[in-house]
Amino acid sequence: MRLKPGFTFLAATIFVLGCKNPLRKTPVAPAHVPITDSCEVLAPAEISAVLGIPIDPGSHSFVGSKILCNWSETGVTGEDAEKLDLHFISIPAFNGEKIAAGDIQVTPAPGIGDDAIYVTTRLDLSLLLRKGNTAVGFYFVNQTMSRDEIMTKEKALGQYAAARM
Numbered sequence: 167m168r169l170k171p172g173f174t175f176l177a178a179t180i181f182v183l184g185c186k187n188p189l190r191k192t193p194v195a196p197a198h199v200p201i202t203d204s205c206e207v208l209a210p211a212e213i214s215a216v217l218g219i220p221i222d223p224g225s226h227s228f229v230g231s232k233i234l235c236n237w238s239e240t241g242v243t244g245e246d247a248e249k250l251d252l253h254f255i256s257i258p259a260f261n262g263e264k265i266a267a268g269d270i271q272v273t274p275a276p277g278i279g280d281d282a283i284y285v286t287t288r289l290d291l292s293l294l295l296r297k298g299n300t301a302v303g304f305y306f307v308n309q310t311m312s313r314d315e316i317m318t319k320e321k322a323l324g325q326y327a328a329a330r331m
Contacts, residue, residue, distance in 0.1 A: 200300055200331070204235035204252050207302060207327045213237050213250055216322045221250075249307040250323070255294065260301040263294055275321060279328035284317055293320035297331040 201207055205224035213221045220240035227234040234253040242248070255263075263285055266272050275282035279297035286292075291313050293304040304320050304327075311319075 200298075203232040204254055204302070205232070207235070207252055207330060208237070208250075208323060209326075210237060212326045213323065216319050216326075217248060217250075219248060224252075227251075245309065247307075251305040251307075252327070253303050255301045255303050257296065257299060257301055260294055260296050275317075275324065278321060278324040279331065282324060282328075284320070286313065291316050291320070293317075293324050295324050295328060297328050300331050302327060302331070 205226060208224070210221045210223055217239075221237045222240050224235040224237045226232055227236055234251065236249060236251045239248040260281075264272060264283055266285065269288060271286040273284040273286065275284050275293060275295070278293075279295040282293065282295035284291060284293055290305060295302060295304075304323060306316050306320055306323075308316060
C-alpha cells in the first residue's frame with residue numbers, strides 16, 4: 167500500500183506539533199517581589215564569607231519593625247564584637263546623603279546596584295545603595311580594620327544585597 171503525499175505531510179505535521187504543543191503556555195517568570203524585611207537582604211552565610219568570621223542570624227532592632235537588622239559575630243560581645251547593621255532608607259534620604267557637606271565626605275561606589283555611595287564622617291563609614299525604588303544603608307563595626315578594608319567588605323556585601331533587591 168502506497169501512502170499519498172498529502173497524508174505523509176499531515177502525519178509529519180501532527181508529529182512535529184505533538185512534540186511542540188502550541189497550546190502549552192511558556193512559563194512566565196514570577197514578578198520581582200521587593201524585600202520588605204531588612205534581615206532578608208543578606209544571609210548570615212554571605213556576611214560570614216565576606217567578613218571571614220561566624221555570624222549569628224540577623225535580628226530586628228525594634229520589636230514590630232523590619233526596617234533595621236543587625237548581625238553580630240558569633241560568641242563575641244562588647245566592643246570587640248564585629249557587627250553589621252543594615253537599614254532601609256527612603257529614596258529622598260538616599261539622594262540627600264549624596265549632597266552632604268561639612269565634615270561628611272561622600273564617595274561614589276560604582277558597580278553596586280543602580281547607585282551607591284560611601285558616606286564617611288569622623289566617627290564612621292557607611293555604604294548606601296539604591297536599586298530600583300529600594301535603598302539600604304550598611305554600617306559595619308570593626309575596631310581594627312582600616313577604612314579601605316571596611317569599604318572593600320561593605321562593597322562585597324553591597325553586591326550581595328543588590329543582587330537580591
